[in-house]
Amino acid sequence: MSEFQYKEVDQEGWDTLDAIAAADKFNYWMYQTIRPFCQGKILEIGSGIGNISQFFLEEQADIILSDIRSVYCDQLRKKFPAVREVIELDLVHPSFEKEFSTHLHQYDAVFALNVVEHIQDDSLAITNARKLLREKGKLVILVPAYQRLYNRFDKELEHFRRYNRKHLKQLISDQGFSILHSQYFNFMGIFGWYVSGRLQKNKTIPKSQMSLYNKLVPAFKFVDKVLLHRVGLSVISVGLVK
Helix, strand or coil: CCCCHHHHHHHHHHHHHHHHCCHHHHHHHHHHHHHHHHHEEEEECCCCCCCCCCHHHHHHCCCEECCCCCCHHHHHHHHHCCCEEECCCCCCCCCHHCCCCCHHEEEEEEECCHHHHHHHCCHHHHHHHHHHHEEEEEEECCCCCCCCCCCHHHHCCCCCCCCCHHHHHHHHHHEEEEEEEEECCCCCHHHHHHHHHHHHCCCCHHHHHHHHHHHHHHHHHHHHHHHHCCCCEEEEEEEEEE
């Protein structure tokens, strides 16, 4: 399926976001992890249905939301009527600079959580994200970790790949960033992803499993600290515009 078709057909993605939406502890954990790097004027790429956006808006952060799919943008406007702006943004649009000219070099921080793995030309995605940042701006990227964990979940969600820490850091630094921070995130999620996606062969994350996982987040956060964030279901890198 092409990236433009993906804009319109995303039932598995919607179901997954809906399952995660109720996982308030998990979403807040992810928010807490990236928040120190997101200051000033912020752009969220791939806001989906606002699972992470809500925490920024509750803090009255200066944030603009975006998504490649119009159905999600409409949902975001309805869910957050006070939000400053919601834009339909495609990181690999063939006329990116012309199409999004008013957003070039406008942001102190840009973050994309579980977005880049959906884009075949991930180098172009990072290059264009850099164009949105001001001097000394920060780019925060979170993607799925470890290619060997690729399973039916990834296929149904149309992930092109999974990453490791070295790969993600290289991808970002190659596009003109210096690396400020890099870590893995959510070690215990590896077991749930493997069992549910590979052994049980589920197409999307069952709400019952996500609900149970959410209740155990305090313990899982502790495990990540003990492991010093050296392994996890996701990997995060933060780049600084040189």
